[in-house]
Amino acid sequence: xxxxxxxxxxxxxxxxxxxxxxxxxxxxxxxxxxxxxxxxxxxxxxxxxxxxxxxxxxxxxxxxxxxxxxxxxxxxxxxxxxxxxxxxxxxxxxxxxxxxxxxxxxxxxxxxxxxxxxxxxxxxxxxxxxxxxx
Amino acid sequence: xxxxxxxxxxxxxxxxxxxxxxxxxxxxxxxxxxxxxxxxxxxxxxxxxxxxxxxxxxxxxxxxxxxxxxxxxxxxxxxxxxxxxxxxxxxxxxxxxxxxxxxxxxxxxxxxxxxxxxxxxxxxxxxxxxxxxx
Amino acid sequence: xxxxxxxxxxxxxxxxxxxxxxxxxxxxxxxxxxxxxxxxxxxxxxxxxxxxxxxxxxxxxxxxxxxxxxxxxxxxxxxxxxxxxxxxxxxxxxxxxxxxxxxxxxxxxxxxxxxxxxxxxxxxxxxxxxxxxx
Amino acid sequence: xxxxxxxxxxxxxxxxxxxxxxxxxxxxxxxxxxxxxxxxxxxxxxxxxxxxxxxxxxxxxxxxxxxxxxxxxxxxxxxxxxxxxxxxxxxxxxxxxxxxxxxxxxxxxxxxxxxxxxxxxxxxxxxxxxxxxx
Numbered sequence: 451x452x453x454x455x456x457x458x459x460x461x462x463x464x465x466x467x468x469x470x471x472x473x474x475x476x477x478x479x480x481x482x483x484x485x486x487x488x489x490x491x492x493x494x495x496x497x498x499x500x501x502x503x504x505x506x507x508x509x510x511x512x513x514x515x516x517x518x519x520x521x522x523x524x525x526x527x528x529x530x531x532x533x534x535x536x537x538x539x540x541x542x543x544x545x546x547x548x549x550x551x552x553x554x555x556x557x558x559x560x561x562x563x564x565x566x567x568x569x570x571x572x573x574x575x576x577x578x579x580x581x582x583x584x
Numbered sequence: 585x586x587x588x589x590x591x592x593x594x595x596x597x598x599x600x601x602x603x604x605x606x607x608x609x610x611x612x613x614x615x616x617x618x619x620x621x622x623x624x625x626x627x628x629x630x631x632x633x634x635x636x637x638x639x640x641x642x643x644x645x646x647x648x649x650x651x652x653x654x655x656x657x658x659x660x661x662x663x664x665x666x667x668x669x670x671x672x673x674x675x676x677x678x679x680x681x682x683x684x685x686x687x688x689x690x691x692x693x694x695x696x697x698x699x700x701x702x703x704x705x706x707x708x709x710x711x712x713x714x715x716x717x718x
Numbered sequence: 719x720x721x722x723x724x725x726x727x728x729x730x731x732x733x734x735x736x737x738x739x740x741x742x743x744x745x746x747x748x749x750x751x752x753x754x755x756x757x758x759x760x761x762x763x764x765x766x767x768x769x770x771x772x773x774x775x776x777x778x779x780x781x782x783x784x785x786x787x788x789x790x791x792x793x794x795x796x797x798x799x800x801x802x803x804x805x806x807x808x809x810x811x812x813x814x815x816x817x818x819x820x821x822x823x824x825x826x827x828x829x830x831x832x833x834x835x836x837x838x839x840x841x842x843x844x845x846x847x848x849x850x851x852x
Numbered sequence: 853x854x855x856x857x858x859x860x861x862x863x864x865x866x867x868x869x870x871x872x873x874x875x876x877x878x879x880x881x882x883x884x885x886x887x888x889x890x891x892x893x894x895x896x897x898x899x900x901x902x903x904x905x906x907x908x909x910x911x912x913x914x915x916x917x918x919x920x921x922x923x924x925x926x927x928x929x930x931x932x933x934x935x936x937x938x939x940x941x942x943x944x945x946x947x948x949x950x951x952x953x954x955x956x957x958x959x960x961x962x963x964x965x966x967x968x969x970x971x972x973x974x975x976x977x978x979x980x981x982x983x984x985x986x
């Protein structure tokens with residue numbers, strides 16, 4: 451079970467990466483039930499990304515997939531196009547959400563990052579996720 | 585009129601198929617009024633698919649069409665593009681919802697399945713639907 | 719962790735009680751994350767109780783309390799009055815929701831029942847909950 | 853202007869108080885714009901209190917008042933009765949939210965706490981608020 455101490459370690463690693471690349475971010479971690487454990491908004495990060503970061507984390511746990519991968523299947527004409535209208539509009543279909551897995555490969559939560567370009571959000575989320583799985 | 589006993593038989597048939605193909609699913613059945621009769625989430629099925637399965641069933645009864653067919657008419661440029669924003673975001677436009685018909689061909693409910701690839705969801709929904717119409 | 723087989727056993731026990739008292743019910747079970755595991759609507763049970771049963775289960779897990787007890791603290795002038803406006807209106811403050819506890823007394827889910835008078839809903843929920851803890 | 857470092861200091865002080873009184877809490881801090889800066893859910897704190905803590909903080913900044921005081925004016929028959937239905941149900945009218953003021957007495961944010969009895973939530977929020985104003 452993911453604990454607050456884990457969430458803080460994950461967020462700290464993500465925050466470090468965000469500072470490195472010079473892009474202020476919103477960073478959120480949810481637990482196994484897709485419920486919020488912790489969130490931070492770095493100074494000067496977008497207000498609109500509060501909700502996006504939390505919902506990217508929700509999405510990655512809700513479907514056990516990174517939002518970057520989900521995005522590829524959710525474009526017009528693809529098999530999951532329209533999924534963004536489900537779950538009370540909490541499904542985010544662009545990069546920045548990554549599932550957190552335990553050593554058995556079981557998803558036990560997720561991280562969601564929002565505040566920059568898609569590849570930046572994803573990179574910061576990856577930095578956070580590595581802090582847990584390592 | 586669809587009864588709870590019918591819904592259970594339909595769900596059991598769908599569940600059997602899901603086990604066969606090795607993909608845990610959320611399975612929902614709605615009645616003539618498009619209102620939920622029963623839902624199950626199989627162990628390890630996605631949390632995000634609870635809502636999706638229920639809403640695929642809603643959609644198939646609401647418009648008397650499979651969500652696979654509706655998807656074809658709801659892409660950008662097509663005649664129903666944008667329909668996923670109606671009905672409080674309960675309209676799902678990707679495969680997995682199928683209307684249930686009585687022996688006179690009248691739609692009396694629907695099944696909705698979510699948890700795998702589109703073709704898997706549709707196949708499991710078909711297995712469930714056959715249990716009723718047969 | 720609560721499994722679908724547990725949810726079915728809990729629902730079966732609740733359904734048996736509902737039949738005994740002659741009141742058709744909606745019965746829902748959620749897991750540790752307050753996410754729906756299974757739902758049934760008995761024949762002739764109220765349509766409006768679909769949502770209520772699911773949300774009573776949500777509430778009992780969200781706050782680790784029966785909705786009957788929560789009701790007592792949520793009346794005008796009491797310490798939690800107004801809590802029903804939180805959590806996207808999913809907080810139900812009348813009888814019928816009961817937490818499910820494991821043998822260590824830890825809440826690992828909840829049952830929600832709706833379809834009759836408050837004391838009937840609560841009695842049916844208790845019957846369901848006993849099937850798990852026994 | 854409230855910064856993330858301030859929010860962390862405020863949350864740490866509140867968390868310390870929550871540990872002292874032995875009640876796990878959700879703790880949230882919003883800035884001048886009533887937008888979330890940071891949130892934590894302590895281990896074993898209620899899931900339903902995630903939303904409540906964030907919205908108590910929102911409410912205290914939105915109306916520059918503690919939610920304990922607002923509660924007194926929002927009961928049936930009182931001058932603000934019904935205010936909890938405004939602002940997309942984000943207005944919480946029970947204790948646990950407190951405005952954060954700078955040395956000039958200007959409100960520059962708020963803290964929201966949820967997870968225990970009303971007086972516990974308020975005491976933990978006060979501990980957090982003092983960490984800023986001192």
